[in-house]
Amino acid sequence: MPLSPCSVQTNTVEQFLSYFLIHLRSSISNEPPVRGNINHGGGISHTALNIMEEQQTRALKMIQYAVKFSTAIQDGTSYQAMPSSSQLWTSFPFCRALTFIIERGTSTIVLKMFCIPVTPEAGQITILADTAVVDATPSAKTWKDLPNFDDLPMFKNMKGCAWEVWGKDDQLGTINLLTDEVVKKAAAEEIITGTTVSLNWPLQFPSKPLFGRKSPEVNMILKSPRVVRDDEIHINTQSGTQWDGLRHFGLQEHGVFYNNTPQDAMESGIVPIHDPLAIDPALAHIGIQNWANHGICGRGVLLDIVRYYSGELDGTGSPGLTELPYDPWTTHGLTVAELEACAEKQGVKFRQGDILILRVGFIRKYQNATQEARDALAARPETFAGIEQSEDMKRFLWNNHFAAIASDQPALERWPTGEGTPHMHQTLLGLWGMPIGEMFDVEQLSQVCAKMGRYTFFFSSWPLAIIGGCASPPNAAAYF
Template identity: 35%
Template sequence: MADQKSNTNQRLTQIKDFLTMNKTASTIPWDPDCTIFPTRKELPQINGAPPEAAWVWGDNDYVGRINLLTPTRVQAAAKEIKTGEIVSVNLPLDVPNQPAFGREVFKHEIKVLHEDIAYDDIYHMNTQSGTQWDGFRHFAHIPTGTFYNHTKGSDIVGPAANQKCSIHHWAEHGIAGRGILLDYRGYAHKKGINYDPYDYYPISWEELYQCGKDQGIDIRPAAQGGDIKIGDILFVRSGWKEAYDQKSPDDRSKAALRHGSGLGGEDGQRYAGLSQEEKILDWLHDCYFAAVAGDAPSFEAWPTHESYHLHEYILALWGMPLGEMLDLEKLAQKCREKNRWIFFFSSAPANCPGGVSSHVNGTAIL
């Protein structure tokens, strides 16, 4: 009876798609070129996966939502280039001078090959000490200890280590698409909303909706009548870089070295970011962003006040690249000057087999 009902529903979907010229993702593995995808509440249960896992692109898939960056969508995104102005979103490699969460300080060494003739240089760095992509090996679904698409810690380190969820998969595919900036910090200044980006401050869905409305953008997915298209890349400016620039070097170091394990509710590391709430989860999932990114050491408000982290959903359950500490200051300024918040974006992750994460190496083109 269940199979008969499933076949009937599938047939109805096919008829509806024929009449509306759409293509619905209904059979796993999903076709990235589909135009209709399930909402978070409609996700199918994947055998052997945690609830709400969207491991839907195939057994050997390790790029997740990057699959949505199809040639058709990238070509359409290129049409957002109007003036050709290039804006880098990368902090200098030595910023912040003292990284948060106990990460190693960046070190740069000049190597003399031949005095006055030839030089090399050597970098010593943690890929997440500055502008970064959190790769799928970075953060697991904590209750099950599972990373994206059935990957375990034993796949990452130890005698059975392999290349599941390695960052090089992203590099081989490439990241390019339509970027959308929500300048929440600029909106907050405009509306007299005061908060410290170096303290816990959850930015709610309603606040982001009002921010988008102020910019002339309906942040709901296109399927719900909004302006967000499948495969868009989201950027949220919370103001961390603005606050960093206003601090003395000593205050920057003190803030970065606040005690904390990085996971507990008593974490001394505290930052503004997206709220852990159902509306945010539904929105991040249902928009089918290809990637999301912010300007703070944590994309989500830190530490979480809920029993879960957004990192678990974004990285482990949905396979969505997560960027942090992007320099969005110049981009926000340019977008505000032109009253254009949509642009073409490209990123070149490190082609490091077995790698966990990468600097973003990202560029917005207006």
Template identity: 30%
Template sequence: MTETTTAATETKTWPHHELGKRLSNWGRWGDDDEIGTLNLVTPEKRVQAAGLVRTGKIFDLGMAFDSKGPQDGGFRINPVHTMTFMPMDTLGIPDTMISADDMVTMGLQCATQWDSLAHVGYDGRFYNDVPQTAVSTSRGATRNSFDRTVERLISRGVLLDIARLKGADRLPDSYEITSADLVAAEERQGVRVESGDILLVRTGEYQYFLEGDNKRFSGNEAGAGLDSLEFLHERDVAAVAFDNWAFEAWPSPVPGGIIPVHQVAIRDMGLTVGEMFDFEELAAGCEDDGVWEFLFSGVGLKITGAVGSPVTPMVVK
């Protein structure tokens, strides 16, 4: 056998795929399961979350869905809002009623959003051994679609502020958040992440968007590292959301790897992932009152066959 033939037939061992085998939740909730770790959000968990409301104060964690969003018009576009019916169109109605109607054209993941379990996979498979053919241009995602998850995205939320942990306004470019970082943030804040929680992780990256620097916001970023998945798996986190554009540190630290943390989190663990959440006001409020747990509601849109969803998430304290 020639050297060329040997190289061509070798199968590369990817470190994140090896990690995925160890952290896999395939079959944990049955062979037909399509919502993964969101199974951990039980009625009892929602009762616990509701009991955390003390003042009724609301924190809006979402971007505005408009033309000033973070997309550059390439892979995804910002929302295009169009009026389809105007008050002038109702002239002549006897009782002088007026009306207006409108529509929006946009990518489902163009601003604050959730990734469904049909968004990322590898080796031709999505979460729970669903084949890539389950996603088609004509029907969208026939398995692991986002619409299966909506009732589960209300739970106890916990914010871990890694930027403040490091004494920084925002984390350095491409910083990989580890399990040790998450544990250290718990200890600093006096809170513990529990089974069924929706974990919010602040890097400070969102400030670039608030400053109007969309190019910087969409560039190299601090985010989740592969090691952080050990914490998420051990604690049975139901869903995780970050304040950056791609959830994980960018560019990928795995040579030749493309979004390896997504691959393991979504495909192997069945973990719903959120991106581009605004934690700035919430983090300041939690630092002031010392309360880092709250009722979280992040119900997205019930779009059949969707591989993601826009969302306007809310925290109630």
């Protein structure tokens, strides 16, 4: 039974393919096709996987393999992929041969699937699934007219819940703000000289991780007698430079993570994943692989609090001033007034989708400390300078609509919070879905920004695609 053309908002072959297979199953079972948008973020949608029978699931894998080359598709070009008959017999037993033809135009992706059925008329070619057409233009979602912090609804006794802003099934949080246009504009305006700066501390730093986390283990393997080497690495994804993901820190009083995801709905321990094309949706839900698939890319803004207090930003101080009005290794809260004053001195005006990065001075002090002092830091209760826990700070971060926030210190926020003071992690991760970056190495970034006289740049980060992961090294860089 041929399918009528369908149209959905999507911009990847993978998303289109998922929708196409929903219609394919509908044609086989004579059920009406499922309507609606494909899950954002690429890959095979859970919606498609959930409704596939065993045979169709195997077929989905075959078709996915057949379009692995999708990134090479040029506008107006057709491609064919015909799996072997032995593969088809075991994976799609009611067919003798399949041909996939993908045609990509400037605004559409067309996938035609032709089937030779196993019938006495074996030579007769019939169309199992007719042309399916998808709007391949980027999503029109621009996130205009976002509510102010004070207009966000409550979640029980917690103010400022943004779940309804992004949608009940959302798994990206504020990364939604990094639209195609936001990324394109940032790249066009910020990449001028081609200068690049890594924002990643070496994997083995700090030498003794904080919060009781395990030190990274790097096993360098010589595969003699060949001139070949391997590495085996065992790390806690939060031992050094990191993104805190949506599974890291939830709403402590209520036992849920972002978008009302219950703690007891998540597996723990070593979870084997045998088939990357048939992953349990519950295992992947709000995992950091969603950010890895999307990318955290856009305009980065450095607020160099250290240079602000040194007087370098207005010429009243001198480079290398070591004294600050606070000790980065002791409890101290940075206020909204301080952040805004620093931005003004730097000539920075925030805009929606910015990735905010703070230089508080933690790594600078670590680099200048003795090994004895570094070891002592890990042995004592954690105390750090960071953003204060206040309604004003929440209002500042939300109303500027930052896509993410990062810092050079291990907790982003003032640590400890103080008795009776809720963690900012609960609001940022649990209520907003905002990535929290910690221990970003911004020392070279600070130098480049000061030299160039600009504190904005193109920021790029691609976390590890850890299915169901709660955190990841950021693999972050700044481009000027």
